[in-house]
Amino acid sequence: MTGSTARPVDLRSDTLTSPTPAMRRAMADAEVGDDVYGEDPTVRALEERVAALLGHEAALFCPTGSMANVLALRTLVGVGEEVLCEARAHVARAELGAHAAYTGLTMRTWSDPRGGVDLAAVEDLFAPDLGPFFVATRAVAIENTHNFAGGTVVPLADLEALRAFADGHGVRIHLDGARIWNAHVATGVPLATYGGLVDVAAVCLSKGLGAPVGSLVVGSADAVAESRVWRKRMGGGMRQVGVLAAAGLHALEHHLERLADDHAHARLLAEAWDVDPAGVATNIVVREVGDAAAYVAAAAAAGVRVSALGRTTVRLVTHLDVTRDDAERAARVLAALPR
Ligand SMILES: Cc1ncc(COP(=O)(O)O)c(C=O)c1O
Numbered sequence: 282m283t284g285s286t287a288r289p290v291d292l293r294s295d296t297l298t299s300p301t302p303a304m305r306r307a308m309a310d311a312e313v314g315d316d317v318y319g320e321d322p323t324v325r326a327l328e329e330r331v332a333a334l335l336g337h338e339a340a341l342f343c344p345t346g347s348m349a350n351v352l353a354l355r356t357l358v359g360v361g362e363e364v365l366c367e368a369r370a371h372v373a374r375a376e377l378g379a380h381a382a383y384t385g386l387t388m389r390t391w392s393d394p395r396g397g398v399d400l401a402a403v404e405d406l407f408a409p410d411l412g413p414f415f416v417a418t419r420a421v422a423i424e425n426t427h428n429f430a431g432g433t434v435v436p437l438a439d440l441e442a443l444r445a446f447a448d449g450h451g452v453r454i455h456l457d458g459a460r461i462w463n464a465h466v467a468t469g470v471p472l473a474t475y476g477g478l479v480d481v482a483a484v485c486l487s488k489g490l491g492a493p494v495g496s497l498v499v500g501s502a503d504a505v506a507e508s509r510v511w512r513k514r515m516g517g518g519m520r521q522v523g524v525l526a527a528a529g530l531h532a533l534e535h536h537l538e539r540l541a542d543d544h545a546h547a548r549l550l551a552e553a554w555d556v557d558p559a560g561v562a563t564n565i566v567v568r569e570v571g572d573a574a575a576y577v578a579a580a581a582a583a584g585v586r587v588s589a590l591g592r593t594t595v596r597l598v599t600h601l602d603v604t605r606d607d608a609e610r611a612a613r614v615l616a617a618l619p620r
Contacts (some may be wrong), residue, residue: 290611291586292550295460295564295600298491304531311527315520316342316515323523328531331484331497334530335458337584337616339505341498341512343525346459348517349483349496351383352508356382356481356500357420357453360385363552364455365406366422367399368392369429370420371457383515386516387416396430396488398423398439401444407450410485424457425475426464429590432547432565432598434464440478460497463489466540468508489564490532491601494525536601540564546599553612554597564599570620579618585611 294345300308314320324342332340343349350372358364364380366373368390372380380386391432392401410417421443430575447454456479460462465472476482481500481591486492498508512518515542519525540563550557551566570576580587597606597615 283438287584287610289584289586290603290607290614291583292597292599292603292611293586295488295598296328298493298562298601299546300493300528300549301491302599303535304528307531307550308524308529311523312595313521313523317518317520321521321523321526322465322531323501327495327526328497329347330530331535334472335461335482335499336473336482337476337482337499338389338502339507341505342519342522342529343483343496343498343512344485344486344494344517344519346371346457346485346496348377348496348512348515349485350376350455351409351515352418352511353483353500353504354422354499355384355483356457356507356519357455359419361387361416362419363387363408363416364422365389365403365470365516367396367427367430367455369396369427371428371459372422372424374429377570378412380562386419394430395433396424397433397435398443398447400439400442400578403446407452414607418450418452418482418579420453420455422450422455422457423479424459425513426460426563426565428460428565429596431596432460432463432561432563434467434562437468437470437474440475443604444478455479458482459485459488460563462537463540463544466538467544469565472602480542486529486532489600490536492497492525492528492532495529509549525534528552539601542602542604542605543599546603546619549608550599550612550615553616558566565596567594567596568620569593576618580615582616583618586615586616
């Protein structure tokens with residue numbers, strides 16, 4: 282069935298998932314304690330698990346990816362210093378200036394069609410510390426997968442080259458790994474390999490993994506200890522949040538490998554949208570249309586919800602609550618809709 286009488290297929294974001302019955306049971310059964318006192322065993326188990334997966338010393342449970350990005354980046358960059366990132370990076374476009382407001386850092390950007398690392402541009406942008414003349418570059422932030430570029434994966438060789446550049450210039454690397462799980466499942470590159478190429482990372486449980494809330498800062502014991510202080514300072518000290526950490530542990534156990542299904546659904550939808558599925562690496566598809574707002578409204582009227590990313594750019598995202606049937610139904614609607 283197509284049209285407005287069927288349940289809409291909601292492809293606006295992979296943050297729209299509801300906890301499954303099994304996840305809710307895990308949450309209800311969680312052992313808890315006061316996490317500001319460091320006494321929530323489920324939070325500690327989650328932090329240890331995520332740190333180990335990424336190959337780092339420690340991790341810190343945070344309410345959101347935005348907070349985790351702010352905390353992580355501020356361990357590398359201080360007031361009046363800069364981070365370089367890609368122009369459409371979430372840290373630059375969608376965290377509402379939090380890095381400037383809380384940390385006092387500045388950003389300069391390079392543009393890459395797939396949201397990747399343009400090392401020549403990074404080399405050109407890099408500014409050494411010259412005292413009171415220019416803002417000094419302290420870090421480079423990468424986003425893997427890259428949301429607004431269409432769920433693209435940053436190639437491993439590019440990450441290795443960036444690491445070599447960073448080591449040679451005393452610069453450090455932050456990974457916005459909100460969807461590093463998707464990159465791992467799409468490429469088979471171990472999470473610890475991705476983790477080993479960066480100094481600090483933020484990862485999210487509330488995107489493709491389907492937890493209702495939760496992100497983590499991952500890094501050295503020192504970086505995480507510093508982030509713990511700043512999390513409290515920012516009002517992010519939480520108490521019996523083992524109920525939420527349990528959702529994250531459940532997601533890592535049961536929802537990681539299935540991301541491959543979301544990727545297959547995204548390729549199916551890409552074909553219906555006349556986007557080359559070979560360019561769709563994970564669960565996000567972006568395309569240009571004549572008028573994004575009008576397109577979003579027409580798709581919604583036909584029972585498929587997608588997002589406008591700009592005046593002429595639309596995005597769809599597959600996730601845990603989109604079945605194969607849903608994807609096929611949405612594909613039929615999108616194939617028939619004027620662009
Ligand atoms: C790449 C990326 N980083 C960070 C975030 C921020 O996560 P949150 O919405 O939990 O603040 C998002 C959110 O969609 C994202 O897509």
